[in-house]
Amino acid sequence: MGIAPDRAVINHLVEGDGTLRADDLAHAVAVASEANPGARLVLRDKRWVDSGKAPEVRALTAESFDRKRLDSPALRIGLTDPTCEVLLVLGDPTTVVFRAAHAVMDGRGLLMWASDVFRVLRGEQPLGADSPLNNDDLLRRVCTPDDPPPRAEDPAMEFPSPLGPRPHPAAGPLWRRRSVDGTHPAASAKVTAALVAAYGPGRYFVPVDLRRHAPDVRSTASLSHPLHLSVGADDGWEEVQHKMLTAMADREELANRANPGIMDLPLPVLRAGIAELDDNAARTDTHTGRAYVSHLGAVSLDDFSTDGFHATSLYTLGGVNPGSPPEINLVEMAGRTEITVAWYDGPEVAARAEALLDVAQEALSPRERREWVGNRTERALPSAHSVVRLFRQQVERTPERIALSGPEGEVSYAELSRRADAVAGALRRHGVGRGAVVGLLAGRSVAAVAAVWGVLRAGACYLPLDVRHPDLRLSELLTDAGSTFCLVERPYDVRDCVPEGCRALLLDDLVEAEPDGGVDAEIGCGDLAYIIYTSGSTGRPKGVQVEHGNLANYVHWATRVFEVDEGIRLPLLTSPSFDVSGTSVFLPLLAGGQVILMREDPNHLSLRRLLEFSGANALNLTPSHLDLIGRLDIAPKGFRTVIVIGEQLRVEVAARAQEMFGPECRIVNEYGPTEATIGCTAHTFDPVADGDGAVVPIGVPADNTTVHLLDAQGRFVAPGEVGEMYLGGAQLARGYLGRPDLNRERFPVLADGTRVYRTGDLARVLPSGALEFIGRVDDQVKVRGHRVEPAEVAQVLEGHPAVDRAVVVAKSRPGQSGKALYGYVLANREVAEEELEQHLAERLPGYMVPAATMVLSQLPYTVSGKVDVRALPDPLGDQPRAQADPAGPVNDPVQDAVARIWAEILGVPPSRLHALADFHRLGGDSVSLLAMLAALGREVLTPDAEAALMARLPEILREPTLERVTALVRQAGSELAA
Incomplete structure (x- = not known):
């Protein structure tokens, strides 16, 4: 020894x-x-x-x-x-x-x-x-006569x-x-x-x-x-x-x-x-x-x-x-x-x-588990240039071609480039260059698109902000990102959302200024292109840092797979703060195509106008919006590609869209978290091959991108088994801004040295070789295509002085394919749900505000000490009952029609639909509300009356009760009759 x-x-x-x-x-x-x-x-x-x-x-x-x-x-x-x-x-x-x-x-x-x-x-x-015990001491202490005798060597x-x-x-x-x-x-x-x-x-x-x-x-x-x-x-x-x-x-x-x-x-x-x-x-x-x-x-x-x-x-x-x-x-x-x-x-x-x-x-x-044939995605890029250089080259090739169209009219490539140069020059004069983060608070406008290119030409990265988010939220994001400048478009310049240490620059003035003649910054693959914030499980939103190399790989892959060329006319439907907007902005403009700007948020009327009169021939949207379109009684012509991303795409929604847009239109299901740059797998829907399934596959990895399926112990799963998706390759983001601990957790390194992103999404490889999305390993939920961590919502709720403890859970909505958020709180004083909702609305995006919040006397727990989600009361089960109105009609055909549509959209029995029934508390979200209004326009109102009802949309959002919606439907019809 x-x-x-x-x-x-x-x-x-x-x-x-x-x-x-x-x-x-x-x-x-x-x-x-x-x-x-x-x-x-x-x-x-x-x-x-x-x-x-x-x-x-x-x-x-x-x-x-x-x-x-x-x-x-x-x-x-x-x-x-x-x-x-x-x-x-x-x-x-x-x-x-x-x-x-x-x-x-x-x-x-x-x-x-x-x-x-x-x-x-x-x-x-x-x-x-x-302990001073050595080997011999320990043996003397533990050995007994019944133990095996010393072995003869x-x-x-x-x-x-x-x-x-x-x-x-x-x-x-x-x-x-x-x-x-x-x-x-x-x-x-x-x-x-x-x-x-x-x-x-x-x-x-x-x-x-x-x-x-x-x-x-x-x-x-x-x-x-x-x-x-x-x-x-x-x-x-x-x-x-x-x-x-x-x-x-x-x-x-x-x-x-x-x-x-x-x-x-x-x-x-x-x-x-x-x-x-x-x-x-x-x-x-x-x-x-x-x-x-x-x-x-x-x-x-x-x-x-x-x-x-x-x-x-x-x-x-x-x-x-x-x-x-x-x-x-x-x-x-x-x-x-x-x-x-x-x-x-x-x-x-x-x-x-x-x-x-x-x-x-x-x-x-085993090698057969580690080396999936679907990961053989190596492909040389057609160009080593950044998107900044590629756009400059496209402008030089087609200066007079229309780049943007919409409510503001048509804008040529040359004019868009001039405005981008004006923004870049202004930023350079303010000392903005490589490594800087520039906030962008603007709608879906010409100025916003020019600002994106202007920031990139200055060598900085842009931080897109959603104009619908509360001021406090926007201020926190600008502070966390270390932004010293924020480009703000009218009328948002009157908002109090730019924190100290960050200077607001009026975007409308910048784009109209004369360019300074400066040259574009030299851009490397490792330079930041943009930062987009996603919901955080720790209670803090996370800033995802996407580099130019990540973006360039996505652009080249998506351009090829989606068959984007100079003939494409692709609308910008989503907020610039939603990373899928990059598909609508970058792909057409780098191929000589056209971006169609849609200033108003998508609803059934604006989508109908878009599909019938804008000249669009492609779409990039979420499954929820595709589902809404499928409920419209129209037959769009000339569409060649519909790209769907952000949520799980059900076969019934894809099949309905295929029938609506026609057999020549490709319905492409794209998958990808922000951390892997917009999208990293894709699958073209096949009504025959995919028709027997419940959901459309998400396809195979993008060029120079890999997908690894691992089990809970980090082992590669056998072919056909379900595993968590770990994404690798050229589109993998730099990581989260200022979050080294979170980077180590979410961006681990595989044993062979491959850096990956741990998605939390479950998938399996189908016999066809395509990936099928299965679900989540955690509580994260998708709401209108946006990732939401319920823990972040709960932490904001607990910031209210009346709340001692909050729990937020995602529950399936009656009759709906997705889930909605519901909050439960323990309060130290009497507090109304409306007060809690206002507290949340001042701090969180609308899609993160729970459909309902209940105040409980106590929370149910499991034997292991965790909140028993299944034992939480039904937040939709305590709807107040309406009192009979002696002055109202005994039979109201308008309310009966509205109730019938509500029951169909929400999947609830008509018996629950009394006058004071609340659409949101019954599980409806913004998209299903638009679907309800579209059904009213289709089945109850004339086209003119439908437009009149949509003009009252703010009133509907403030009070979405059956009684109030019925009254507004009746008013819309009577105003036109008068």
Whole structure:
């Protein structure tokens, strides 16, 4: 056990992002070693004694550590006196190496010491492991007469190494490493069974931590003993696992204890005997077993992190004992398993070590799961230029062609470019350039489109703001983004939404100014193009940073897949703050096509006018708006593409749209979170192939984009199984602005080094090869195409002085395909729902305000202490009942017609539709309200009366009761009759 402490050294390597100072590390090592005296042991007269001296911390340069070969002169140094040390390798990544002679520490003990070092670095107290028990002491304490007797060492060494003969005389160490995605039950058994299949049956060793027999003992000593497993050629991993568990249940590792008398031999004699054992193994290529398969267990990388250093991986470079076979070490952490091989260096050994790691990796993560054919998306871009340069080139080619049309008239490419240059020049005069974030508060207007191009030409990135959002919300976003300028369009310049430190510039004046003749900024792929905020589960919205390289890849892919050319006329229907607006702005203008601006929000009347009279031949919209269009009694002509994104597309909605737009029009279902730049998969609806399903597939990945399906343990799922989507590739955003912790959580790195975005969306690969969206792994919900985190809404509710606790949940709406938000609060005083709604409306976008909010006396909880969502009362079940109105008519055909349409749209029984029934409290949202009004226009009103009713839309929104809507319908008809 401690006879030749220089022969086997254990190395734990902690890699991470950030920096560590050598002085700070040395202090932490000293404090942690005081609490873990096993790190200070030296050999004196065949006894280990505490030297009282902390292990040394040595700083190495990146050049002195070969990360590919896992080699450094510092790692080849044996440890005799002292027996422990720490290496700090500067570079990327920063690496801390904890080294200990196996004679004084085992892998678990080294972890105890290392984690205490990081506790001290975080300003915490070390847990300590100061038990003086060594291996012999522990065995005497835990062994009983019923335990297996000491095993007589088998002198026969019958097994060749799977890595080939060890060079002779003694050679230096060789290590190789492989990272595998996910954590894997019975990993040791699976790897062992795979080795048997590849290299043959025989004896395999599995070290077992003796601390399991004395859980009260905290010691860093070398307290691991190997199990001897005889594995047959036909043993699968289940049989290996059964043998391992059975042996542990029988405490067989206790039998592998050394003869105590060996310590009485003179040290030179011991060294000579060990050398002879080692030489014989090298000479004959026979060893006591096939391999050691050591599993260190699961570690938390948070335990090896500080405020300035975040651990990204931990792995072990083991040492090989005399006469022993190669050592295979496994360590698991969140979403990752690290596998390393330790052996002696020599000809072809490195290649054989990599082959062995291939075997181990395949056992845990089969290639057929890792390498989906759908991810073969490599495609060279047709141009390396940024969208700024591409737009400038398009203007030069077609200066007189119409770029924009709409209520403001037609604007040519040359005129749009002139206005963009005017904005860019003004920004340059204000010192705005690369790296700056410029807010943009404007509607769907010519000035807004010019502002986008102007900001980009100045080299800055734009932050689109929704004019419908409350002032407080807009101010918070501008502050969080660090915007020093905000371009504001009339009439929004009178709003109090620009915070201190940010200057408002009137956009209307800028676009009419004369350009300064300046040249466009040089744009790199890594420069920011825009920042868009999405809802945050922590209660704070998140600013997604999209780079020019991300945007360029999307533009080229989408232009090809959506068949965009100079003939396209695509309306801009969505708010500029919704990232799908990028499809409508960038694609047509970079292809020589036309953008049709729609100033008013989409409703059934404006959409009907758009489809029939605007000249549009393509659409880009959400499934909710497509569903609304499908309810209109029209037959649009000349449309060639309808792009649908933002929510799950139901087959019935797609089929109805296909029938409406005709067989020549492609209905394309696009999927993509903001973090992957607008859209990253697409599927063209096929009424025959997709008709039997409930939802339309989301297709295959975009060019240079990948989709990986992983389970809850981070493992690749088998073909056809459901997994969470992790997106990778050229469209992956830079990350969240100023949120490093969230970036690490949502933008992890796969084992092969691929940076991905963890979507929270579930999908599977269909037999056709297309992806099918299944649902969510969390509480996030889509409302009108926007992502909403209920936790953010709940936090805003709790900001009301009357609210002590708030819970917001997403519930299915009666008769609707999507979900709506509902709030529940515990209040410290009487508070009306209207007051809470006003509080939310002043701080959140309209789509984030719950359809109803209830004040409860208490919240229901499950036995685990979580809010029992299923036990929350129905927020729609307490509608007030109307009193009979003696002055009103007994039979009201108008109200009956309105009620019938409500029942159809909301999917509620007519019995619930009394005079005071509230459309929103019954589960209706803005889109279903528009569908209801469209049905009224189609079935109850004349076209002129329908227009008159829509003019009263603000009144309907303020009081959407059956009684009030009926009265307005009646008024609309009577006003025209008068």
